[in-house]
Amino acid sequence: MLTLENVSFGVQEDRKEKEIIHDLTLTIDDHKFVVITGPNGGGKSTLARLIAGIERPTQGRIAFDGTDITDKSITERANLGISYAFQQPVRFKGVQVLDLIRLAAKKKLAAADACVYLSEVGLCAKDYINREINASLSGGELKRIEIATVLARGTKLSVFDEPEAGIDLWSFQNLIAVFERMRDRTDGSILIISHQERILNIADEIVVIADGRITAQGPKEDILPGLLGTASAVDACSKFYKGGQ
Amino acid sequence: MAGSVTFANVDSIQMQLLEEVAGLHQVPAGAYNIRANGQMAARAASANIEIISKEDKTGIDIRIKPGTKNESVHIPVVLSQSGLTEMVYNDFYIGDDADVVIVAGCGIHNGGDGDSRHDGLHRFFVGKNSKVKYVEKHYGSGDGRGKRIMDPQTQVTMEENSYMEMEMVQIKGVDSTRRSTKADLAAGAKLIIRERLLTHGTQFAESSFVVNLNGEDSSANVISRSVAKEDSTQIFNAEINGNAKCAGHSECDAIIMDNAKISAIPKITANNTDAALIHEAAIGKIAGEQIVKLMTLGLTEEEAEAQIVNGFLK
Numbered sequence: 306m307l308t309l310e311n312v313s314f315g316v317q318e319d320r321k322e323k324e325i326i327h328d329l330t331l332t333i334d335d336h337k338f339v340v341i342t343g344p345n346g347g348g349k350s351t352l353a354r355l356i357a358g359i360e361r362p363t364q365g366r367i368a369f370d371g372t373d374i375t376d377k378s379i380t381e382r383a384n385l386g387i388s389y390a391f392q393q394p395v396r397f398k399g400v401q402v403l404d405l406i407r408l409a410a411k412k413k414l415a416a417a418d419a420c421v422y423l424s425e426v427g428l429c430a431k432d433y434i435n436r437e438i439n440a441s442l443s444g445g446e447l448k449r450i451e452i453a454t455v456l457a458r459g460t461k462l463s464v465f466d467e468p469e470a471g472i473d474l475w476s477f478q479n480l481i482a483v484f485e486r487m488r489d490r491t492d493g494s495i496l497i498i499s500h501q502e503r504i505l506n507i508a509d510e511i512v513v514i515a516d517g518r519i520t521a522q523g524p525k526e527d528i529l530p531g532l533l534g535t536a537s538a539v540d541a542c543s544k545f546y547k548g549g550q
Numbered sequence: 551m552a553g554s555v556t557f558a559n560v561d562s563i564q565m566q567l568l569e570e571v572a573g574l575h576q577v578p579a580g581a582y583n584i585r586a587n588g589q590m591a592a593r594a595a596s597a598n599i600e601i602i603s604k605e606d607k608t609g610i611d612i613r614i615k616p617g618t619k620n621e622s623v624h625i626p627v628v629l630s631q632s633g634l635t636e637m638v639y640n641d642f643y644i645g646d647d648a649d650v651v652i653v654a655g656c657g658i659h660n661g662g663d664g665d666s667r668h669d670g671l672h673r674f675f676v677g678k679n680s681k682v683k684y685v686e687k688h689y690g691s692g693d694g695r696g697k698r699i700m701d702p703q704t705q706v707t708m709e710e711n712s713y714m715e716m717e718m719v720q721i722k723g724v725d726s727t728r729r730s731t732k733a734d735l736a737a738g739a740k741l742i743i744r745e746r747l748l749t750h751g752t753q754f755a756e757s758s759f760v761v762n763l764n765g766e767d768s769s770a771n772v773i774s775r776s777v778a779k780e781d782s783t784q785i786f787n788a789e790i791n792g793n794a795k796c797a798g799h800s801e802c803d804a805i806i807m808d809n810a811k812i813s814a815i816p817k818i819t820a821n822n823t824d825a826a827l828i829h830e831a832a833i834g835k836i837a838g839e840q841i842v843k844l845m846t847l848g849l850t851e852e853e854a855e856a857q858i859v860n861g862f863l864k
Contacts, residue, residue: 359842359846380848380850383845384848388846389846395840395843397861398775398803399775399861399863399864400857400858400861400862401861408847411847454847
């Protein structure tokens with residue numbers, strides 16, 4: 306279980322403190338599939354970075370399975386069982402896909418076992434396992450490899466920051482299937498930052514964040530109808546044809 | 551497997567160096583010449599490969615018969631005596647239609663106060679249609695105050711439709727190195743040079759490549775990947791001259807850390823309208839996001855940094 310208690314976060318901008326997250330309290334229960342949505346610039350990605358430890362709150366506490374992790378490093382949080390998939394995955398010259406999956410799994414996986422995770426995200430494993438994670442990979446391929454690293458970790462909490470960003474429509478359909486399978490199989494909880502209606506639609510719970518505050522929270526059945534037609538729940542096509550978020 | 555100590559005149563420190571620079575832990579298959587502390591320590595020829603000592607100066611001639619296929623030559627040099635300085639001249643004559651692997655390399659262990667230095671001039675004459683893979687590793691060890699210095703020069707003459715792949719590696723331990731490599735390519739010849747370099751401490755490394763694409767449809771690709779740590783300095787010069795219809799590409803990609811300094815000076819000259827030449831050079835530190843990504847997989851910052859450097863130089 307993850308709990309954020311009265312968490313605030315601000316940055317220095319033009320010599321003034323600009324607060325991005327205001328006194329936010331949130332609990333993510335075990336075995337839950339939670340989607341956080343809300344307008345751009347509302348603080349969603351910042352929240353994900355605060356959970357992974359990439360940013361530290363200016364106030365408030367974060368606890369994971371009863372341990373206060375507020376002052377714990379990214380590494381410590383990762384080893385306690387928090388995974389984080391980047392919105393814009395990082396490229397590494399010289400590091401192969403297999404290397405990264407092995408690092409994620411924390412064991413010397415056989416290539417065949419590593420391939421399972423790639424197949425899961427719809428990549429033909431034998432074409433990718435020895436590829437370098439460099440500029441030769443497209444944004445969509447990188448994104449899927451990023452998701453595969455989180456699958457390989459198999460931790461108690463997996464946080465995905467806008468997994469649909471940079472992915473084409475065809476891959477997006479498959480991405481939904483990946484998350485559906487994850488929801489059915491995983492032991493832990495899944496937290497996804499997304500405005501995509503189809504991702505919201507498979508959530509157990511939806512949290513809406515705007516201006517750094519929670520403006521709505523509850524079971525999908527209660528929250529989603531109020532979001533339809535707004536920027537917080539766009540359909541897949543508007544992402545591609547209307548230049549939506 | 552043969553026993554671990556296999557060369558009568560090679561001690562255990564030298565054996566370690568041999569393992570580092572040439573992957574040798576037993577007598578290699580094929581021809582070899584092992585030089586230890588300025589002396590020939592072991593030598594073997596094969597039916598197709600002759601190794602002959604030069605009479606006028608220090609060094610050897612390696613003669614590979616035309617048509618020799620799938621054979622290898624190992625010619626590592628190791629120095630473990632502090633203060634030793636040497637210069638060797640090795641010439642490789644590779645006949646037409648051959649396909650061989652040549653493994654050179656130099657390891658210096660300096661546990662004393664005198665500078666140890668190995669300089670070499672390697673000349674390659676690659677015959678028509680021949681394929682050569684050349685691997686040269688440099689390695690230094692020992693905690694003496696004396697420096698470990700290597701200044702290798704390589705000159706390559708490639709005949710028509712020959713192919714040469716050169717892999718030059720220097721990972722740690724060499725205090726000062728000035729590498730100069732010059733190649734002349736005839737029609738249809740193809741040269742690939744891959745350099746990997748890591749410097750640390752106050753080390754200095756300079757690599758200079760001059761490739762002359764003289765024949766029609768000759769091509770060259772010079773790729774350097776390097777990491778400079780601590781207070782070390784690196785200079786990379788790559789010059790490609792297109793004198794015919796040809797294709798040339800050079801690429802220097804460097805990671806800079808701590809207080810290191812790196813210069814990349816690519817130069818391309820076209821003396822023919824059908825010469826297609828490209829150079830690329832990039833120097834940058836490890837991206838913070840790369841470290842963060844690996845930390846989210848549970849690595850510490852130091853482990854993440856090592857992983858990124860190892861991958862980059864792999």
